[in-house]
Amino acid sequence: MLKEIAWNTFKKTGNIDVYLEFLRIQDMEQKIGEIDGNNKN
Numbered sequence: 001m002l003k004e005i006a007w008n009t010f011k012k013t014g015n016i017d018v019y020l021e022f023l024r025i026q027d028m029e030q031k032i033g034e035i036d037g038n039n040k041n
Helices: 002-013 016-039
Strands: none
């Protein structure tokens, strides 16, 4: 859902920074998930 919001905002504004920020957030969430997954073992 967040990706869709970021993409739509980019399409409306033409500001690529919005979409790039989403990609950074997504990357951080994945890294946190990997760390969290490693701690559960």
